[in-house]
Amino acid sequence: MxxxxxxxxxxxxxxxxxxxxxxxxxxxxxxxxxxxxxxxxxxxxxxxxxxxxxxxxxxxxxxxxxxxxxxxxxxxxxxxxxxxxxxxxxxxxxxxxxxxxxxxxxxxxxxxxxxxxxxxxxxxxxxxxxxxxxxxxxxxxxxxxxxxxxxxxxxxxxxxxxxxxxxxxxxxxxxxRMRLHQRPFRAAVLRAYQTSCAVCSFRHGDLLDAAHIQEDGAGGRPVVTNGLTLCKMHHAAYDRRILGITGDYEVQINARVLHEEDGPMLRHGIQEFHGKPLMVLPERRTERPDRLLLDERFQAFLDAS
Ligand SMILES: [Zn+2]
The missing domain is CATH 2.30.280 (PUA domain-like)
Structure with a gap:
């Protein structure tokens, strides 16, 4: 050449x-x-x-x-x-x-x-x-x-x-292997949730993540049923066990954080979602989050509370 x-x-x-x-x-x-x-x-x-x-x-x-x-x-x-x-x-x-x-x-x-x-x-x-x-x-x-x-x-x-x-x-x-799976996993999960946060329906693609329910390091598979589209805020809250999601697709907030006093971000962005159902789920039933994996992860949230 x-x-x-x-x-x-x-x-x-x-x-x-x-x-x-x-x-x-x-x-x-x-x-x-x-x-x-x-x-x-x-x-x-x-x-x-x-x-x-x-x-x-x-x-x-x-x-x-x-x-x-x-x-x-x-x-x-x-x-x-x-x-x-x-x-x-x-x-x-x-x-x-x-x-x-x-x-x-x-x-x-x-x-x-x-x-x-x-x-x-x-x-x-x-x-x-x-x-x-x-x-x-x-x-x-x-x-x-x-x-x-x-x-x-x-x-x-x-x-x-x-x-x-x-x-x-x-x-x-x-x-x-994980790195290779990561981008197509993100593409599949964001598509399934129509590029919206499952918790709050926020729709800014570059502030959304494809979160794993069962974590990568714990053997979580890169499939849509092991994923949730979450905004950066709710992804971090989910990973830090501040926010939990039950097998019935309900949001729970850690009791300590639920009673904290802070500004509007905490109130509207976190506390007000306590007890609410997920706002966005995949249209196809076969793509909805695996309830057993959610339950397992929710148990870890309870254990941290
Ligand atoms: Zn959100």
């Missing part, structure tokens, strides 16, 4: 990342084929997502632009789970059994030129959530796979302890 060609590759990629940044800042978490087709980026007409296969190289570029992993429901083989190496880096399988298939060559070109890519992660309920920029940092030809670094650039909305060298390998693998 000539320096000019590489610059053009970078220009299209950076325009694609800006385009995604803008949509995500406006609250869009999940993208379809149609959403990401016929875009004009850096003067080129491009599509950002593969149509069929897992690897996508637009005709006018010399290297792959994106890869895609479909959502697999619970019970079937899980994406990501068996593909993280002891070094904490993900292994992405090559297309087919020929390392020199044209799509594998397109990925290799991105690796050699150190070009960033987009990884489309399947979202429960449909669509894809983008993780970018990611880099290919090596290949293991004998195993027909590339090594993927998702941490080369910090992702501001993925809050996670940085992976340190002295960590146990199994823990590093676990961290990478």
């Amino acid at each position: 000539t320096p000019e060609e590489r610059l053009r590759e970078l220009a299209v990629r950076h325009a694609a990342f800006r385009w995604l940044d803008e949509r995500r800042a406006a609250g869009k978490e999940t993208f379809s084929q149609d959403d990401t087709s016929n875009l004009t980026l850096a003067g080129e007409s491009v599509r950002l997502m593969p149509t069929q296969q897992g690897i996508w190289k637009p005709g006018q570029l010399g290297a792959a632009l994106s890869i895609r992993t479909v959502y697999r429901p619970e019970g079937s083989e899980r994406p990501y789970d068996d593909a993280v190496g002891l070094d904490g880096l993900y292994r992405y399988k090559m297309r087919g059994t020929d390392p020199d298939h044209y799509q594998n060559r397109a990925l290799r070109a991105a690796m050699h030129e150190r070009l960033p890519l987009i990884w489309w992660l399947g979202v429960q309920g449909g669509g894809y959530s983008p993780l970018y920029p990611i880099y290919l940092v090596g290949e293991e030809r004998a195993d027909l796979q590339f090594v993927v670094d998702i941490d080369a650039v910090p992702q501001p909305d993925i809050v996670w302890p940085s992976v340190e060298l002295e960590l146990e390998p199994s823990y590093r693998q676990q961290l990478t």
